Amino acid sequence: MVGAGQLARMTHQAAVALGQSLHVLANSLDEPAALVSPNTSLGSHTDLEALRAFGKSVDVLTFDHEHVPGEHLRTLVAEGIRVHPAPEALVHAQNKLLMRERLADLGVPPFTEVLSVDDAVKFGNEHGWPCVLKSISGGYDGRGVWMLDDPAAAETTVAELLEAGTPLMVEQKVSMRRELAVMVARSPFGQGGTWPVVETVQVNGICVEVLAPAPGLDPDRADAIQDLALRIADRIGLTGVMAVELFDTDDGVVINELATRPHNSGHWTIEGARTSQFEQHLRAVLDYPLGATDQLAPVVVMANVLGAPASPAMGPDERLHHLFARFRDAHVHNYGKQERPGRKIGHVTMLGTDLDDVRRRASLAAHWLSRGEWADGYDIHGG
Numbered sequence: 358m359v360g361a362g363q364l365a366r367m368t369h370q371a372a373v374a375l376g377q378s379l380h381v382l383a384n385s386l387d388e389p390a391a392l393v394s395p396n397t398s399l400g401s402h403t404d405l406e407a408l409r410a411f412g413k414s415v416d417v418l419t420f421d422h423e424h425v426p427g428e429h430l431r432t433l434v435a436e437g438i439r440v441h442p443a444p445e446a447l448v449h450a451q452n453k454l455l456m457r458e459r460l461a462d463l464g465v466p467p468f469t470e471v472l473s474v475d476d477a478v479k480f481g482n483e484h485g486w487p488c489v490l491k492s493i494s495g496g497y498d499g500r501g502v503w504m505l506d507d508p509a510a511a512e513t514t515v516a517e518l519l520e521a522g523t524p525l526m527v528e529q530k531v532s533m534r535r536e537l538a539v540m541v542a543r544s545p546f547g548q549g550g551t552w553p554v555v556e557t558v559q560v561n562g563i564c565v566e567v568l569a570p571a572p573g574l575d576p577d578r579a580d581a582i583q584d585l586a587l588r589i590a591d592r593i594g595l596t597g598v599m600a601v602e603l604f605d606t607d608d609g610v611v612i613n614e615l616a617t618r619p620h621n622s623g624h625w626t627i628e629g630a631r632t633s634q635f636e637q638h639l640r641a642v643l644d645y646p647l648g649a650t651d652q653l654a655p656v657v658v659m660a661n662v663l664g665a666p667a668s669p670a671m672g673p674d675e676r677l678h679h680l681f682a683r684f685r686d687a688h689v690h691n692y693g694k695q696e697r698p699g700r701k702i703g704h705v706t707m708l709g710t711d712l713d714d715v716r717r718r719a720s721l722a723a724h725w726l727s728r729g730e731w732a733d734g735y736d737i738h739g740g
Contacts, residue, residue, distance in 0.1 A: 358379055358380070358381050358382070358390070358418075358419050358420060358421055359381075359382045359402050359408070359411070359418065359419070359420045359421070359425055360381070360382065360383075360422045360424075361381045361382065361383030361388035361389060361390035361394075361421070362388060362389055362692075363389045363390075363690075363692035363693075363701070364421035365379070365381050365394075366389040366390040366393055366394075366692060366693065367619070367627065367633075367635050367690065368421065368619065368635045368638065368639065369390055369394045370393075370635070371633060371635035371638075371639055372639055374636065375636065375639055375640075377643070380394070380396040380397075380398065380411075380414065380415050381394050381396065381397050381398070382398050382399075382400050382402065382407065382408070382411045383398070383399060384399070384400075384401060384402075385399070389693045389694060392693045393693070398410075398411050398414070402422075403424075403425070403429075405429045405432065408425070408429055408430075408433060409432075409433060409436070409438075412433050412436075412440070413438065416439065417439040417440075417642050417643065418433065418440045418441070419440075419441050419442070419618075419638070420442075420447070420617075420618055421618060421619070422618065423447060423451050423618065424495075425447075427447070427448055427451065430443075430444040430447065431444050441545070441597050441642040442594075442595050442596050442597045442599075442617045443594060443596065445593070445594060446593045446594050446595045446596070446617055449617065450614075450616050450617040450618075451494055452493055453492075453493050453494070453526060454468070454470055454526045456614075456615055457526075457528075460589060460592070460612055463585060463588065463589065463612060464585075464609065464610065464611050464612055465528075465611060465612045466489075466528045466529045466530075466611055467484050467529040468526055468527065468528035468529070469527060469528075470493075470526050471490065471515060471519075471525040471526055471527050472519075473519070474511060474512050474515045474516055476527070477490065477505065477511040477525075477527050478508045478512065480527045481505060481507075481508060481511060481527070482508070484529045485530070486505070486506060486507050486508075487504050487505055487506045487530050488504075488505050488527055488528065488529055488530055489502060489503075489504060489527065489530050490503040490504075490505050490511075490515065490518075490526075491503075491525070491526055491527070491528065492518075492524065493524040493525060493526050502562070503518075505527070531604045531606060531611055531613075532606060532607075533605055533606050534605045534606065535556055535571075536556065536557045536558075536559060536602065536603065536604060536605070536613070537555065537556055537557070537571055537602075537603040537604075537605050538554070538555050538556075538557050538567075538603065538620070538622035538623075539551055539552065539553075539554045539555070539582050539583055539586045539600075539601050539603070540552045540586075540599070540600055540601075540620065540622065540623040540626070540634050541583075541586035541587055541589070541590045541595075541598065541599050541601060542590075542597070542598045542634075542638070542640075542641050542647055543587075543591065543595045543596060543597070543641060544641045544644060544645075544646075544647060545641075545644050546644070547591065548646065548647050549587045549590055549591070549647075550637070550647045550648075550650050551583040551586050551587060551650065552569075552623065552630055552634070552650045553569055553579070553650075554570060554571045554579045555567050555568060555569045555622055556571040556572060556574075557602070557622050561699075563661075563699065563701075564621050564622065564661060565660065565661055565723075566658060566659065566660050566661070566716070566719070566720070567621070567622050567625050567658070568658055568712070568716065569629060569652060569656070569659075570652065572712055578609075581610075582601075582603065582610055585610070586599075586601045589601060589612075589615070593615075593617075595617060596642060597617065597618065597638050597642050598618065598619055598620075598623070598634050598638040598641065599615060599616060599618070599620075600615070600616040600618075600621075600623060602616070602622070619634045619635055619638050621661070621701070621704075625657045625659040626650075627690070628653070628657070628706050628708065629652055629654060629657035629659075629706060629708060630650055630651065630653060631648060631651045632647070632648030632649055632650055636648060653708065654708035654709060654710070655709070655710045656708070656709050656711065656712050657707070657708050657715070658706070658707050658712075658715045658716045658719040659704055659705070659706045659719070660704060660705050660706075660707075660719040660720055660723035661701050661704050662701070662702050662703040662704055662705060662723045662726045662727050663698075663699055663701060663702065663723075663727055664698050664700040664702055664727065665696070665698065665728040665729075666698050668696070669727075669728055670729055671729040673691065673696075673726075675729075676725060677689060677691070679725070679737050680722055680726060682737060683735065683737060684707075684721075684722055686707065686708070687705055687706075687718075687722050688705065688706040688708075689703065689705055689726070690703050690705075690706075702727075703726060705719055705722040706719070707719040720732070721733060721735075
């Protein structure tokens with residue numbers, strides 16, 4: 358796996374259960390996966406020679422991010438290295454404009470490439486203000502996205518970004534009720550599978566909660582979304598798992614982004630589904646039959662643990678101790694990252710039958726692990 362972040366760390370755990378050994382390519386030995394995997398090579402994902410040497414040492418090459426240059430991957434494939442997902446699939450997560458062009462008939466917002474200020478102003482005048490400006494490549498967790506309220510804002514923002522060499526596109530702002538996501542898996546010979554559709558809750562562009570299944574989603578619409586994800590996976594020739602992020606609107610769903618790898622919106626599957634997204638990804642890239650994706654409880658909620666604005670008085674181990682004293686059923690994943698404000702440093706998953714109760718407990722647990730304080734004023738000593 359190229360990349361040694363938390364996705365590789367959790368994939369390593371799934372590999373052990375399958376009797377496999379995950380080899381990771383890391384920038385440094387203090388990255389999350391490198392801290393737990395004995396099979397770690399050092400090298401940059403932008404260095405062709407490092408990728409070549411790494412690829413020749415493993416049976417199949419896969420990724421925990423989308424940032425490996427496509428030309429490098431095409432070189433590796435030409436040299437006989439097995440790469441999953443293939444560069445032709447991965448590019449749909451690397452290039453937002455290409456993805457929209459490829460999936461235009463399946464439901465994406467109106468969009469256009471921005472090569473000049475006039476392109477953005479013309480688009481806004483035709484499709485309405487505000488509109489959304491996006492970097493075509495890169496950008497995540499709210500980065501690489503700018504809201505253009507009017508022509509004046511477009512002129513200033515677009516000019517600055519084009520001057521800096523940022524490739525841009527603009528799309529219509531979607532009037533949505535909420536954000537949804539569905540994880541889909543596909544094997545090399547075309548076997549596919551999906552998990553239940555989930556609702557993702559965003560704050561300041563960062564996902565804070567995932568609710569499985571998406572509350573109140575009509576079963577027919579859920580089936581249609583799962584079918585859409587399978588069609589996308591087949592169209593791009595995916596091997597592995599992929600997140601399809603969607604806007605839920607009054608008129609149906611609109612495709613927002615693709616991530617051709619395990620994804621934050623699928624972390625709930627580790628404890629909440631028959632087969633986790635991480636095991637499924639390995640099954641797919643190794644060409645094993647895919648596992649069952651049934652949800653194991655009526656309600657599953659995953660809450661991200663974000664770095665606090667200020668360093669908590671308690672260390673992470675003490676916070677974990679107190680959390681387990683209050684919530685014995687909490688499933689905690691610590692990513693082994695240094696804490697800094699707003700950074701995803703772990704997640705908590707809770708299972709149950711009542712959405713409000715499960716969501717409350719997951720939120721309280723994540724807040725405690727982040728800040729070392731109970732958001733409801735609970736006293737661990739006094740109850």
